[in-house]
Amino acid sequence: MRRQFVNDPHDVVREALEGFARANAHLVRWDREGNFVARAQPAAAGKVGLLAGGGSGHEPLHGGFVGIGMLDAAVPGAIFSSPTAAQFEAATRAVDGGAGVLHILKNYTGDKLNAGIAAEIAAEDGIAIERVLVDDDLATDFEDDRSPGRRGTAAVIAVEKLCGAAAERGASLADLAALGRRVAEGSRSLALALSPLAHPGESRPSFELGDDEIEFGVGIHGERGIDRRPFAPADELARQLVEPVADALELGEGDQVAVIVNGLGATTNLELQVVFAEVARRLDARGVQTARALVGPYLTALDMAGCSVTLVRMDAETLALWDAPVRTPALTW
Known part of the structure; x- marks a missing residue:
């Protein structure tokens, strides 16, 4: 419960x-x-x-x-x-x-x-x-x-x-x-869940997962994903997220991106940084520059354990806008 x-x-x-x-x-x-x-x-x-x-x-x-x-x-x-x-x-x-x-x-x-x-x-x-x-x-x-x-x-x-x-x-x-x-x-994302969410006041989760399974392509409202896959080490799960996103954006040598590794509610920042490290390595291998990054819970799904990877194409104009001052409850620099 x-x-x-x-x-x-x-x-x-x-x-x-x-x-x-x-x-x-x-x-x-x-x-x-x-x-x-x-x-x-x-x-x-x-x-x-x-x-x-x-x-x-x-x-x-x-x-x-x-x-x-x-x-x-x-x-x-x-x-x-x-x-x-x-x-x-x-x-x-x-x-x-x-x-x-x-x-x-x-x-x-x-x-x-x-x-x-x-x-x-x-x-x-x-x-x-x-x-x-x-x-x-x-x-x-x-x-x-x-x-x-x-x-x-x-x-x-x-x-x-x-x-x-x-x-x-x-x-x-x-x-x-x-x-x-x-x-x-110029942006694409993919998410996976290690465990489902439960609505406030509900003890039953939105779907069931086996101990050795993940839900791949999950939605942010607890929707089932497009595939159920075996649980794997963090680097392999990160690869499954970032490679299709990079392919969809046709990213290659010399491109710049902002990376958002986003926690879905119950994933620790420690885990998210591990995922980001592999995402960055995968982009390095393509010759894609990780120009900026956000790592943390920015768009959650109640208490779902999982993460999403978002890549956003960047250029000189958008990098300047990204770096411009911001002061909000969740994002400040």
Whole structure:
């Protein structure tokens, strides 16, 4: 049986938002009425507002990336559920400083639908809105007329960071949208789970795994993967993640990437650094430069044990944006 720090499972998101806002009151505020997280001190008028949203259970995404150099607001849904159109609309209006608002969304139907409704309503009042859709999950990269396409995963962190830096420098809404789409297109990810997650208040996991098995290509909501494979040493598991991603991006001699080795909730930083070491060695062997890296839990899946590997193509412009100052609860330099 899994034990968790939970009171009433129906209240866990609200209680977590209260704690998050109080712990980071110098950076963010929680708008209880609109149910979104925004900067404690709004950005200056004339700056494009950056807004992201999605289901809770992935902390620190997205609220942890609200602050100087990244997002202006984040909209949290229930656990693994899309925020409502009303939440998206309230947050959109709150961050509009006269230069428009950029919605950064992962490729999930509910997020797209509800953010789209909010955008239509806000547009009627003259608020210009653009959308960047992040769809980096290689596990769902297959042709099927009934498929919504690749899921959005950890590449959204790079999009939020790079667009956030550009917005602070005064980039226009159109330029930010173009930048975000370029970053998303140049990013791919893969994840695997060593053990499944359990929802708050639930003792049973989302799926069963044998002691000698891993779930390969797992989703960030506890979705089953595309393959069940034998458990193996860290270097072999890292190879299985990074090589298909590098192949998909056609990375080779002289290319530069940012690497995100992301923990899915119950994986220690010690283990993630071991995975990163092998990822970096594999890229070295291809002649690909690991220009920047993030290693840690940035987009989690409750208490899932596992990790994802994300590669993001980089160039001189995006490296400068990556290095630009950022101050948020989850990312600061």
